Amino acid sequence: MGLSSSHSAVLVAIDWGTTNRRGYLLDTNGGTLDTCEDELGLVNIMNKEFYEAFKLLTTSWMEEHGPMPAVLSGMVGASTGWVEAKYCSLPAGLDDLAQNLQPVPMGSPIWIVPGVRTRDDIHTPDVIRGEEIQAIAASTSNENLLIVAPGTHSKWIQIKDGRIVWFTTFMTGDVHAAILNHTVISQLHIFNSVVSPKVFALGVKTGYSQNANLTHVIFGARTRVLFKDLEPKDVSGYLSGLLIGAEISGALSALGTSFPKISLIGSEHLCALYRKAFELCGADCNPVTENAIGKTYIDIAKRAGLLECRYECL
Amino acid sequence: MGLSSSHSAVLVAIDWGTTNRRGYLLDTNGGTLDTCEDELGLVNIMNKEFYEAFKLLTTSWMEEHGPMPAVLSGMVGASTGWVEAKYCSLPAGLDDLAQNLQPVPMGSPIWIVPGVRTRDDIHTPDVIRGEEIQAIAASTSNENLLIVAPGTHSKWIQIKDGRIVWFTTFMTGDVHAAILNHTVISQLHIFNSVVSPKVFALGVKTGYSQNANLTHVIFGARTRVLFKDLEPKDVSGYLSGLLIGAEISGALSALGTSFPKISLIGSEHLCALYRKAFELCGADCNPVTENAIGKTYIDIAKRAGLLECRYECL
Incomplete structure (x- = not known):
């Protein structure tokens, strides 16, 4: 597998949530070569068969482009997910996420991105898993930004100089x-x-x-x-x-x-x-007009040194 | 049936709610001669068999004391209840309730107490059915009172001079x-x-x-x-x-x-x-220390003229 061409696939990234997930095949600049989406979120995975679900999404990419590392974010790193990843405290930027990747002890080089935690003014803990990547990705061209990610648990995330400095959840x-x-x-x-x-x-x-x-x-x-x-x-x-x-x-x-x-x-x-x-x-x-999510995953992988290794088929 | 003795039963009252109900056998002063409680609230009554449920609660009283009128309050008067009773507007006191009793077209003299309605400052409608009786009963010795009735739908009811002047519901x-x-x-x-x-x-x-x-x-x-x-x-x-x-x-x-x-x-x-x-x-x-609920039902019955009639067995 060569890393010389900017259009070669070098990383698989998966935004893996509670109800569904989205996979990205990325080149060394964070360009998206392919994506796929399915409903194999946490609630649809029986008997903790995460590795089977991982292979289902990635096998064809690996077969075509050779073995490569994978970076997973979202609820896949929760206590109810595949392997529990820790939480970074605020402020949290790409370096903090990269330094706290959780390895998955499997036959492939797989890492899970940590979540982010904080406590509000009255000391109530608050957490995000997944939106931290989307928020940092959204802020690459606007350094100071307030991101709102509506959903089951709506998140408000404030970014300054590329780092998450405050966030809060509404149910x-x-x-x-x-x-x-x-x-x-x-x-x-x-x-x-x-x-x-x-x-x-x-x-x-x-x-x-x-x-x-x-x-x-x-x-x-x-x-x-x-x-x-x-x-x-x-x-x-x-x-x-x-x-x-x-x-x-x-x-x-x-x-x-x-x-x-x-x-x-x-x-x-x-x-x-x-x-x-x-x-x-x-x-x-x-x-958000520009979606730099691929670049964000690549940045984390680069900062963690994941792209410097050569992976063999296992 | 004689109405001369103050200890003779003259009225059946039922606080008939969504999940259970409580019946009172009352003398002419509102004294409670007997009570009974069961779980035949609205949700436990099949096929609209309200009359059968009514007889189940009252037959033994009627057999012992002769036929007498009945006053029902609570969700039994809702659109999902036995017969829909109207709502009184604020301020609402015993006279307003008595003047708006809803007759039930059955083989016995049965009346349903109206609910009370209002709109809050931003024009959201609000309603009570049942708590109006309890609140007025609680206020007989304290003319100006704020009653809080906690529950599935918690009610705050303000009473002035025996009339409900304000209320609000919290779910x-x-x-x-x-x-x-x-x-x-x-x-x-x-x-x-x-x-x-x-x-x-x-x-x-x-x-x-x-x-x-x-x-x-x-x-x-x-x-x-x-x-x-x-x-x-x-x-x-x-x-x-x-x-x-x-x-x-x-x-x-x-x-x-x-x-x-x-x-x-x-x-x-x-x-x-x-x-x-x-x-x-x-x-x-x-x-609330003094419970004047029997007196409140009797007052409504008297103001509506229900105790002046002589009822025959039907």
């Missing part, structure tokens, strides 16, 4: 699903994936202004339907708005008035919802 | 169960009905001070276990404290600084938890 998506499906509100809810902009806006404004009163205003998702202010098909969208509005309000308060440019990373659907919500709350935000 | 118990059992936190939780006072206090103080940040601090129920700050058996108690603390913070803010004496009504276990939480938040509260 927005997880709480949305639990309340929608497992409280008195579930009796009213009719599944409908289309979110009405008007209803979503009502939710956002209510959540933003009433975040300190959240378990009260959530009851409104029931009573508004009872009194025909809201249709059953709109319960989910209203509740989305409520929780996203409360998230924005809570996070912007924690950040104070002087926060840097906000950028969104994540699925197109969620980013569109959040972008609208930010607009309704009077804050500007932008999707 | 505390419902959200607690949904988050504990249906989010990432459920993986950590070990069922344990004993709440550690220390852990509960940590939850209350966190929820009270961080209520505007609720979907963030809830994530702490997971991360505190991850970092051994909390044992899995304490997750439920911590989360109870968080949500109760957030409820107290939200409600006291809505009320401003000048709120009247706070009294608790409800189960001994929940009232003890809330009493402790109030103490931790620097607010005084007391359990």
Whole structure:
């Protein structure tokens, strides 16, 4: 296997989460030669068969390009994942991640990227696994940035000079699903994936202004339907708005008035919802335009010296 | 059937809720001659067999004391109950409830007490069914009172001169169960009905001070276990404290600084938890000492003229 051409594959990277994963075949500059995506996230792997799942994703790449190291990030490094990787403390940049890679004792050179941990003002621990790579990747052209990664556990990550200096988690998506499906509100809810902009806006404004009163205003998702202010098909969208509005309000308060440019990373659907919500709350935000995720994985591999070795077929 | 003796049974009253119900056999002064309690709440009644359930509770009383009217309160009057009863607007006192009784078209003289509705400052509708009777009953010796009725949907009810002038609902118990059992936190939780006072206090103080940040601090129920700050058996108690603390913070803010004496009504276990939480938040509260619930039902029946009729066996 030669490392001389910049277009030769030198690294496999996998963003390996709870429900799905995305693999990247990378050249020495972080250019993406190939990608693949499947649903073999942690919850879909039985009997800890991580190595089998790893080979399923990587074998054809290794067969074509020869053996090469792999760098894995995300929940694959959690206590419930393949091998537990440690957490870096703040501030955390590429060097900190590279110096704390967790080797996987297998027949291939595989390393897991550490997570990042912190404690908030009242000493509650907080953790990220996976978003640290995406956030650092998003910041390569903007050194000071506030990244918002919406999802089951929405993350707000502040980057300064290429390092994560602050982050916080909101259980927005997880709480949305639990309340929608497992409280008195579930009796009213009719599944409908289309979110009405008007209803979503009502939710956002209510959540933003009433975040300190959240378990009260959530009851409104029931009573508004009872009194025909809201249709059953709109319960989910209203509740989305409520929780996203409360998230924005809570996070912007924690950040104070002087926060840097906000950028969104994540699925197109969620980013569109959040972008609208930010607009309704009077804050500007932008999707991340340049995606340097391959370069970020390569940088970690280079700093850890992984690309200097020659790997044999095992 | 004679109405002359004050110790003769003249009214059956049933506090008929979602999961259970409590029946009272009352004399003309509201004295309780007998009570009975069972689990035939709305969720345990199949095929709308409310009349059968009604007879199951009342037949032995009617056989012994002759036919008499019945007054029902609670979720039995909801759209999902026996017959839908209307809602009174605020302020609502005994006269308002008595004037809006909903007859049940059955072989016995049965009336359902209306619920009470309001809209909060931001126009979200709010409703109570059942707690209006308990709150008015609790206030008979204290004309100006703030009643807190903890539960699945915790109610805060302000009484002035015997009428409900303000109330608000927090989905505390419902959200607690949904988050504990249906989010990432459920993986950590070990069922344990004993709440550690220390852990509960940590939850209350966190929820009270961080209520505007609720979907963030809830994530702490997971991360505190991850970092051994909390044992899995304490997750439920911590989360109870968080949500109760957030409820107290939200409600006291809505009320401003000048709120009247706070009294608790409800189960001994929940009232003890809330009493402790109030103490931790620097607010005084007391359990309701005198229970005038029988008198309250009798007052409604008298104001509606139900005791003036003579009922025949049907």
